[in-house]
Amino acid sequence: MINLLDFDRDGLTRWCVEQGEKPFRATQLFRWIHQRGVADFERMTDLAKSLRHKLEGRAWVAPLSVISEQVSRDGTVKWLFDVGAGNAVETVFIPEDDRGTLCVSSQAGCAVACRFCSTGHQGFSRNLSTGEILAQLWHAEHQLRSRLGLPEGERAITNVVMMGMGEPLQNYAALVPALRAMLDDHGYGLSRRRVTVSTSGVVPMIERLMADCPVALAVSLHAPDDVLRDELVPINRKYPLHDLLAACKAYLVAAPRDFITFEYCMLDGVNDRPEQAQALLNLVRGKVACKFNLIPFNPFPASGLKRSPRERVVAFADVLQNGGIVTTIRKTRGDDIDAACGQLAGEVQDRTRVQVRLADRRPFPLQVQTETP
Numbered sequence: 001m002i003n004l005l006d007f008d009r010d011g012l013t014r015w016c017v018e019q020g021e022k023p024f025r026a027t028q029l030f031r032w033i034h035q036r037g038v039a040d041f042e043r044m045t046d047l048a049k050s051l052r053h054k055l056e057g058r059a060w061v062a063p064l065s066v067i068s069e070q071v072s073r074d075g076t077v078k079w080l081f082d083v084g085a086g087n088a089v090e091t092v093f094i095p096e097d098d099r100g101t102l103c104v105s106s107q108a109g110c111a112v113a114c115r116f117c118s119t120g121h122q123g124f125s126r127n128l129s130t131g132e133i134l135a136q137l138w139h140a141e142h143q144l145r146s147r148l149g150l151p152e153g154e155r156a157i158t159n160v161v162m163m164g165m166g167e168p169l170q171n172y173a174a175l176v177p178a179l180r181a182m183l184d185d186h187g188y189g190l191s192r193r194r195v196t197v198s199t200s201g202v203v204p205m206i207e208r209l210m211a212d213c214p215v216a217l218a219v220s221l222h223a224p225d226d227v228l229r230d231e232l233v234p235i236n237r238k239y240p241l242h243d244l245l246a247a248c249k250a251y252l253v254a255a256p257r258d259f260i261t262f263e264y265c266m267l268d269g270v271n272d273r274p275e276q277a278q279a280l281l282n283l284v285r286g287k288v289a290c291k292f293n294l295i296p297f298n299p300f301p302a303s304g305l306k307r308s309p310r311e312r313v314v315a316f317a318d319v320l321q322n323g324g325i326v327t328t329i330r331k332t333r334g335d336d337i338d339a340a341c342g343q344l345a346g347e348v349q350d351r352t353r354v355q356v357r358l359a360d361r362r363p364f365p366l367q368v369q370t371e372t373p
């Protein structure tokens with residue numbers, strides 16, 4: 001059976017034509033599924049009976065089964081979805097006064113293995129399919145709409161951030177059709193500025209995203225130099241800061257926003273000193289138009305790291321701000337249900353033995369050797 005959530009509209013059109021149907025049928029079908037949340041072909045009343053019958057035998061709209069749903073004191077909702085074979089991924093809805101943001105997962109686990117991230121500590125199992133990425137949005141949007149009693153046509157989710165579990169740019173082939181369905185006026189109709197891909201810095205894929213589907217870009221920086229970034233975000237050893245910043249600058253040519261958002265997770269005694277803020281300023285100023293978003297580290301068991309004290313985060317922000325770079329400090333949302341950044345753990349059957357590799361790591365704070373022997 002074909003899962004119709006696996007297609008963007010072009011893909012669905014090709015499939016419909018292969019089934020002997022007119023291309024416009026795909027648009028009708030796409031609207032039923034994504035705009036109205038309907039999975040039952042019988043309810044798609046403007047489709048010919050013969051087509052509905054054909055669909056019954058060949059295709060379905062595959063939902064993800066919900067293992068649990070938690071609602072935080074602040075209204076944040078977290079779903080845990082079963083993706084089979086002992087893997088589960090998490091999706092978080094963050095309501096704000098003027099918008100509703102859905103934080104979507106792209107992989108079961110993550111192979112990048114960042115030091116401060118609970119997903120990274122779990123290792124990597126597999127990429128999600130386009131259908132599994134879109135099913136998170138499909139479920140959340142239509143469930144929230146009916147729960148909030150929104151009138152027909154009004155959306156619960158106005159922004160999507162690919163900031164859940166996984167590195168979206170290491171699942172590029174599945175990501176792009178999912179992004180296209182989010183942007184499609186016959187799908188979720190989100191503007192490019194309101195769909196954000198967050199990456200640890202997969203440089204070649206940043207370049208491809210620019211050509212294939214430019215949306216807002218957030219880059220997880222976390223360190224002002226390669227020595228520290230190599231430790232915190234291991235993919236830096238492959239794509240160092242110089243290359244990453246060049247890719248960011250190039251991305252701005254096609255980006256829907258005229259800046260890149262740099263995310264920086266504030267780790268006590270590791271990357272939060274004023275001179276590191278200064279080094280960061282020197283690194284980016286005049287080179288790439290950017291804003292900074294400082295994320296207070298959200299601890300999880302076994303990280304061995306601590307959150308920077310509030311004063312240190314504010315002082316760090318001041319250095320950047322005084323240097324002319326707009327800097328915000330991210331509010332922690334949903335921490336009572338472990339839904340905050342970096343706390344998404346789901347359930348991952350690690351196939352990379354990441355725990356073994358992590359055990360070999362040097363302890364923090366990192367002692368950089370400066371003296372000659």
Ligand code: SAH
Pocket residue numbers: 116117118162163164165166167168198199200218219220263264265295296297298299300341342343
């Ligand atoms: N893999 C992508 C997107 C998912 S992570 C990326 O790394 O950008 C989303 C954001 O949460 C990233 O900026 C990441 O650095 C941050 N993050 C990860 N673990 C965290 C933690 N424990 N506390 C705070 N932020 C964290």
Ligand code: SF4
Pocket residue numbers: 110111112113114117118119120121164165166167199200220
């Ligand atoms: Fe993967 Fe992002 Fe976590 Fe790093 S921070 S391990 S890239 S999910």
